[in-house]
Amino acid sequence: MEILVIAVAGLLVIAAGNQLAPRVGVASPLLLLALGAGVGFLPFVSAIELDPDIVLEVVLPPLLFSTAVSMPVMDFRRELRAVAALAVGLVAVSATIIGLVVHAVMPTIALPWAIALGAVLSPTDAVAITVARGSGVSQRIITILEGEGLFNDATALILLSSATAAGIAHSADALQPAALVSGFLTSLALALAIGWAVGEGSIRVRSRITNPTADTVVSFTIPFLASLPTDYLGGSGLVAAVVAGLVISFRRPRLLPPAHRQTAQQNWRTIELILEGGIFLFMGLQAYGIVQDVVDGGFGLRAAVLLAAGTGALAVLVRVAFVAPLLVWLRRVRRRHRQHLEEERQRLERFETRLEQARDIDDELLAKHGLSAEQWHQAVTGWRDRLERGQRRQRRRGADLDYFTADPLGPREGAVIVWAGMRGAVTLAAAQTLPLTTPNRPFLLLVALLVASGSLVIQGLTLGGVIRLVRPRMASRTADDAERERLLRLLGDAATSRHADALTPAEARELAIETIRVQRHALLDARDEGLFSSSSLEYALERLDAKEILLTTAE
Structure with missing residues (x-):
């Protein structure tokens, strides 16, 4: 009965926070985080600890799946370079730099465990992007931030696993770059294969279901059908759920009836609201228990606060140093893209001219090539199909170039990408997967909690001011x-x-x-x-x- 009362109260709090947020001008996740922390520190409330497996295996797969389903695949394809660089390169660089600095500042934290902390603090949270989504910035910025948050978990968790293994072995030499790359590629390949298979298979099954309600029930199982076998085989279950969501996002308008899509969308919005609100509420509720463990263990709260402030600031600085050259590289890629597009256009024009000439055939030409008139006609038809495929590809590449030209990413947009990259519940959940034998584990958990909550509060509350200050390109209604x-x-x-x-x-x-x-x-x-x-x-x-x-x- 007590659990039921708590669950009902939690649902009412989540609904109230969602309604209250627009009136007070603060994003709902921030309200729920603050409320959870306030309730957790009440004297009559006992310490609360949420099993990290519940977050990583039960809560995050459907949340990330829902975000992927609602993401336009066309935009994601266009931003794949930026997303891959941020989700893989930035996480690896951030984890390494943060780990080295933490070990240098606090030598009592061995290098493997310091890098493990860096891996925990490096990924941004796709759920936390809800704070930025309503700010009015261009959809291109939101797509990059969401794509980064959807895929950087795999990089961070692989780094965390390797660093943990090295820490248990008491040897920093166990952090072999070759092993990390091999593990990442294997995990990613498994996630891509299983996620695609589940997404493609499930959308075909759903296309045969005649009842919209039954179709929605089946859709609730898809993120777990993708994540569970992938986790079991050693891949990234979260990435598999995301890939399945992207496949369904692309395929469902052609295969699913409108009533099915509308029903599933409404129900998934409800699930997303509950899970998203619950994860931030519990994140705040856990604060007291983590702080109490640090106090009971004799660790210094002041040292944890200072280290959290330093690592949080360092994470932002590393992000600045990474995003700036990334934007320069993307501009160069766009210029090369324009040049290649012009070369492709000229090649297609020459091919079309030769194809027009090939229609004028005579007996002498057929005899020269040893072909009958029917065979020549079939060859010309094949060349025409090839030309049409090339022209479609040319139109798509031209549309991509128009997209990049109409909404360029400059320093102003880069500033928003940097400041909107907030840490969230994934950071705390990943920290809680550290083994119980980890040296200074309560201290590391508190640092992770402070960085995640501080990132959400400071960056979340000031994001609007940063946008007004730097004045990036906003979404244009005209x-x-x-x-x-x-x-x-x-x-x-x-x-x-x-x-x-x-x-x-x-x-x-x-x-x-x-x-x-x-x-x-x-x-x-x-x-x-x-x-x-x-x-x-x-x-x-x-x-x-x-x-x-x-x-x-x-x-």
Whole structure:
């Protein structure tokens, strides 16, 4: 009964925090974190400790899966370079530098355990990005931050595992770079393979389910179907859940009926609200128990606070030093991309000219090549298909270049990317996976808690001020409106030219439904070529879905 009362109270607190946040101008996760910490320090509340396996295996897979499903795959593909650099390179660099500095400042913390602490403090939290999502910055910044938060856990957990093994072996030599790279690639390969297989298989199964409620129930199992076998085989279960979510995000508009997608989306938003709110609430509630362990163990609270402040600041400085050259490199890649695009355009034009000439055939030319007229026609048809594939690829690359040109990443945007990279619940959960025999374990847990909560509070509360100060490129509603007009014209062109004047009401309704489906296919073809922004595509897709649901439910 007591657990039930606590659960009900927690749900009410999460709902209240979600409603109160817009009124006080503070993100809901920050309110819940502060409330949890306040309740945890009340004298009649006993110390609370949440099993880290619950966070890593039960809470995070569905949360990251939900974020991946809602992420436009087109935008993620475009930002893959930046995401990979931040999720792998930055985490590895941050963990190493933080570990070396911690060991130098506090020699009592052996180097392997110092690097383990660095691995814990390095990854940003995809859940914490909710603080930045409502700030009005461009979707490109949000995509990079979310993509980084979705994939950097794998790098951090592999580094943590290797550093822990080295610490247990009492040898820093056990931190072999070759072994780390091999372990990372193996873990990533398993996650990609299993995540893709689960995502592709589950979306095909769901396409055969006729009941939207049953389809939603099946969707609840997908993150665990991806993460559990991957974890068992030694891969990254969190990355597998993310990959499955990305596959479903890309495939579901073509395979799932609108009613199924809408029902699942609404239910997943509820699950996301509960899990996201609960993880920050429990993060605050655990503060008292961690502090008490440090006091009981004779460790200095002052030393923990100073070390947390230093490592938190160092993590931000390392992020600045990494993001600045990353933006320069991305600009150079864009210039090379423009040059290659022009070369590809000229090559396709030459190929098209030769193809036009190949249509003029005579008996002498056929005899020269030893082909019949039918064989020559088949060859020309194959060349035409090859040309069309090249032109589609050219249009997509051109659309990608337009995307980068219209929304460039400069120093102002880089400042937001740096400051919005907050630590969160993953940091605390990863720290709690340290073995009980870890030297100074309560001290390390407190440092992780202080860095995570300090990052959320300081960076979260000041992010709006930083945005107003640096004035980055913001999301443009005017540009979105103009693009939506072009997109609606595309849908009008895709609609059938048949008229419903001479049709019965049932036939007219079937014609309208078929027209909507033709428009949806045209819309998704435009998505695959990258011709419109993800926000405009989502807007048009929601309109089509609403119309089809209205028609299919009408009697």
